[in-house]
Amino acid sequence: MDPLTWTGALAPLNPLFAIALLLLAAMIVIWMAVSMVTAGTRQIANLDGTVTLAGNPQAMAALGLRITFLAVVALALAYLVLGLLLGTGAGIVGAIARQMLPTWVSLVVLFALSISFKRRLGLYGKLFDSPIGMIGFGLVMFWVFTGIYGAMDLIATHDPLAQVSGMKNKVPGTPLAGAEEGDYAWYLLGGDNLARDVFSRMVKGAGEVLKYAPLATLFAFMVGITLGLPAGYYGGRLDTALSFLANLILAFPVILLFYLLVTPEIVATGLPQFMAVVLFAFPLVFCGVLIHSRFRTQPSKNYIWLAVVLVPLFLLYMSLINARGSKIDVWPLDFFDIPGGVLVVFVSVVFVNSPTVFRIVRGLAMDIKTRDYVAAAQTRGERPWYIMLWEILPNVRGPLIVDFCLRIGYTTILLGTLGFFGLGLPPESPDWGSTINDGRKLLSIYLHPALPPAVALMSLVLGLNLLADGLREESLRD
Amino acid sequence: MGLFILRRSGVMIITALCLTFIVFVMTNLYPNLEKLAKTEGNFRMSDEAVASWLDKNGYGQPMMVKYGQWLGVLPGWTRDSEQGVTGRCLSGTVTVEEAAAAPSYCGILQGDWGYSTRFKTDVSEIIETRLGNTAYLMMWVLILMVPSALLIGVLAGMREGSAMDRSLSTFSIMTTATPEYVSGVIFIAVFTSSTVGLKWFKGTATAAMEDPNFENFFLPVLTIALYGVGYIARMTRASMTEVMTAQYIRTARLKGVSFRNIVVKHALRNALIAPFTVIMLQFPWLLNGVVIVESLFNYKGFGWALVEAASNNDIELLLAVSVVSVVVVLLTQLISDIGYVFLNPRIRIS
Numbered sequence: 001m002d003p004l005t006w007t008g009a010l011a012p013l014n015p016l017f018a019i020a021l022l023l024l025a026a027m028i029v030i031w032m033a034v035s036m037v038t039a040g041t042r043q044i045a046n047l048d049g050t051v052t053l054a055g056n057p058q059a060m061a062a063l064g065l066r067i068t069f070l071a072v073v074a075l076a077l078a079y080l081v082l083g084l085l086l087g088t089g090a091g092i093v094g095a096i097a098r099q100m101l102p103t104w105v106s107l108v109v110l111f112a113l114s115i116s117f118k119r120r121l122g123l124y125g126k127l128f129d130s131p132i133g134m135i136g137f138g139l140v141m142f143w144v145f146t147g148i149y150g151a152m153d154l155i156a157t158h159d160p161l162a163q164v165s166g167m168k169n170k171v172p173g174t175p176l177a178g179a180e181e182g183d184y185a186w187y188l189l190g191g192d193n194l195a196r197d198v199f200s201r202m203v204k205g206a207g208e209v210l211k212y213a214p215l216a217t218l219f220a221f222m223v224g225i226t227l228g229l230p231a232g233y234y235g236g237r238l239d240t241a242l243s244f245l246a247n248l249i250l251a252f253p254v255i256l257l258f259y260l261l262v263t264p265e266i267v268a269t270g271l272p273q274f275m276a277v278v279l280f281a282f283p284l285v286f287c288g289v290l291i292h293s294r295f296r297t298q299p300s301k302n303y304i305w306l307a308v309v310l311v312p313l314f315l316l317y318m319s320l321i322n323a324r325g326s327k328i329d330v331w332p333l334d335f336f337d338i339p340g341g342v343l344v345v346f347v348s349v350v351f352v353n354s355p356t357v358f359r360i361v362r363g364l365a366m367d368i369k370t371r372d373y374v375a376a377a378q379t380r381g382e383r384p385w386y387i388m389l390w391e392i393l394p395n396v397r398g399p400l401i402v403d404f405c406l407r408i409g410y411t412t413i414l415l416g417t418l419g420f421f422g423l424g425l426p427p428e429s430p431d432w433g434s435t436i437n438d439g440r441k442l443l444s445i446y447l448h449p450a451l452p453p454a455v456a457l458m459s460l461v462l463g464l465n466l467l468a469d470g471l472r473e474e475s476l477r478d
Numbered sequence: 479m480g481l482f483i484l485r486r487s488g489v490m491i492i493t494a495l496c497l498t499f500i501v502f503v504m505t506n507l508y509p510n511l512e513k514l515a516k517t518e519g520n521f522r523m524s525d526e527a528v529a530s531w532l533d534k535n536g537y538g539q540p541m542m543v544k545y546g547q548w549l550g551v552l553p554g555w556t557r558d559s560e561q562g563v564t565g566r567c568l569s570g571t572v573t574v575e576e577a578a579a580a581p582s583y584c585g586i587l588q589g590d591w592g593y594s595t596r597f598k599t600d601v602s603e604i605i606e607t608r609l610g611n612t613a614y615l616m617m618w619v620l621i622l623m624v625p626s627a628l629l630i631g632v633l634a635g636m637r638e639g640s641a642m643d644r645s646l647s648t649f650s651i652m653t654t655a656t657p658e659y660v661s662g663v664i665f666i667a668v669f670t671s672s673t674v675g676l677k678w679f680k681g682t683a684t685a686a687m688e689d690p691n692f693e694n695f696f697l698p699v700l701t702i703a704l705y706g707v708g709y710i711a712r713m714t715r716a717s718m719t720e721v722m723t724a725q726y727i728r729t730a731r732l733k734g735v736s737f738r739n740i741v742v743k744h745a746l747r748n749a750l751i752a753p754f755t756v757i758m759l760q761f762p763w764l765l766n767g768v769v770i771v772e773s774l775f776n777y778k779g780f781g782w783a784l785v786e787a788a789s790n791n792d793i794e795l796l797l798a799v800s801v802v803s804v805v806v807v808l809l810t811q812l813i814s815d816i817g818y819v820f821l822n823p824r825i826r827i828s
Contacts (some may be wrong), residue, residue, distance in 0.1 A: 011507070028645060031641050031645070032641055032645050033640055034641070035640050035642050036642060037643035048721075058641070062641070068661045129784055162630070177741060180627075192611055205731075210678065231502065243634035244489075248493055248496055248497065249665055250762075251497060251762070251804060251807045251808055251811070252497060252500075252804070253487075253765045253766065253803045253804070253807065254762070254766055254767050255760055255765070255769045255770075255781075255784070256784060256788070256799070256800055256803060259788035259789075260504045261504075261506070263510075263556075263788075265507070265510045265512075265791075266504065266507065266509070266510075267507070268509045269507050269509055271504075271507075328794055342549065343617075354562075359782070409559065409655065413657045414498075416657060416659065416660075417657070417659065417766070417770065420659045420770065420783070421773075433659070436659055436660070439663070440659075440666070440774065443663060443666050443667055443681070444666070444670055444671045444672060444681050445671070445673070446673075447671060447673055447674070450663050450667065451663070451664070451667055454660045454663045454664060455660075457657075457660055458655055458660050459654050461655040461656075461657075462651065462652060462655035463658075465651050465654060465655050466651060466657075
């Protein structure tokens, strides 16, 4: 087997792509410079009463920018499509493109369906009116699909933990040493300093990150909403006490908190489990109060709903906090055990995020509670929790959804930080933070182990930020 | 105003007490103490030996008593044995007379920060040198970050939706999406490694502690600054766009004031009130960045001391580090509150 080059048979495209990229960079600079000097497009009133939009340098610069941008996109697509067709014939790019085939198919299907039905899909459909939102959504869904298919072993070429002798720190495209029948014959993005495949680790890492970050953010939101709504709605002593607590946690330097919480010694004391008992109870409380406040006057419906929702949640909750041979080992029906290291990471990320959510929800609730429809509900004699959860909460969903997207990105960064300091997650874990940490030690000689996870993390967080921006823009429009 | 500052300071002191107590409890949990005993004594100590070591060194007392001693509101422990007297305020084993002459209170309030088990020196000495290094780093970070963030924000916000706005906003979103450990790794890869060949900078900042220069100090500064720039710039942009749609700007425009004068003389001062608060509240996150960048570039500052103290369970040093960082965070919050009131005439006069 020969080593793969980056682009293989597509090498003639490379100079074109380089030129297109340079032109794009130049056009952005020109576009900005022109917009500094000239005013916007001019309207000229004609004698017959019509108006003509005058073409000026700025419009021309914008046109040039659009053309070069399209050229770059077209060339990138050409790499992708030709890579899909040629596979390893098109070098590493082609091999990766073909390896990720399930992701591309899912992305195309998702976008085609969403764009054709976008008028019927509410806020989600409106996202496809904003280019920024679409790019962000595309990036996020790319990693989501990669994570899902990666977990199903459809994308990764090798076992992310397997060490192959002779592959230590090998450059991208090196043929696998001692490859047997059925093995993928190359290390597409090279080997790391323990001779593991960088590409497979990156793909598996996406799964790790997407397993923890959204769930941790969801829990943080449950905690923040359950505490923030009453604090904002009632005000007074409750608000003072809860705000003091929130500020207390916020004043704690995050990294110090992590270092204190996420150590094997603290895990041994069972502290993370006790924190989990408190923090994971909030979704239960939230769902219970949500249902009860709605169906309080219809007991039969109330009990059915409460049973349907709370019993599975309770079983899940007990399985989560209960672990055999640890400090909390009381519940017989334990479906799964969370390793102590993972639990403590999860708990501390929720713990750090919830005060910020609390502050946002509190502020929104304080703003909304002066509205007329809240006063109307109060006059009707609705209970406070009904007003909070069924009158106020649906009306603050816009800012909360936007913040949810941003916060997933922030949680991803936090998880990466933990991995970067080697805290909590097992050392061979393929998550991006740990991989960056492993790769940085030899960074001045070997770039390839550290760069792919770094770029992956950056693109995911960027996608989430752009998605949040698009959502904000579109939700402000109406 | 005086009452406001007084009340805020009171809350600040309570917060600091609570936070240090939490850190104290967490570092003094039994498994942590056991680890400390084993690293200080030897790793094959039996459980009884650990217990007696802890008892001999004053760790066996109740939590509140230990906290009070550390704070300096309770007299430090002493212990008589055949060799002499040992105690919190005594160094080593001394005679009874020397012990009587030593001060009985020694805690934070008396200015005694304790003794670092990791570095084998006084904590105050470590904090002083490490904090000096970090302060120098932070100074340059602020010098680079604040003006560029404000400039980007103002340029983007003065004409909403323009080419300048869109490209600068994209830039700020990109920087907020790049945490320090990603941008640091990319910078090191591109600008220092022998494979790319652009050997413009040094990959470590170890030499910068003695002799900081552009070559070895710029990358760490840039790495921290870049992550903060995006956020401050976006806040500045939001406040600038808000000001630019205000009534008085429209009036000035209709009077025929030039765009330049509107921005510089009318809009800028009002638009910079909100970013001031944001910059001040950015300090806790900068601290985060400092820890990452200092370990990435091997710059032995405050963040490095934190990592060392935490991974070796150096209780006194860890407490000192948390006291300093908590005080920094709370002080910046206080300054941002007072500054906001001071800068905003609408609140100041009413």
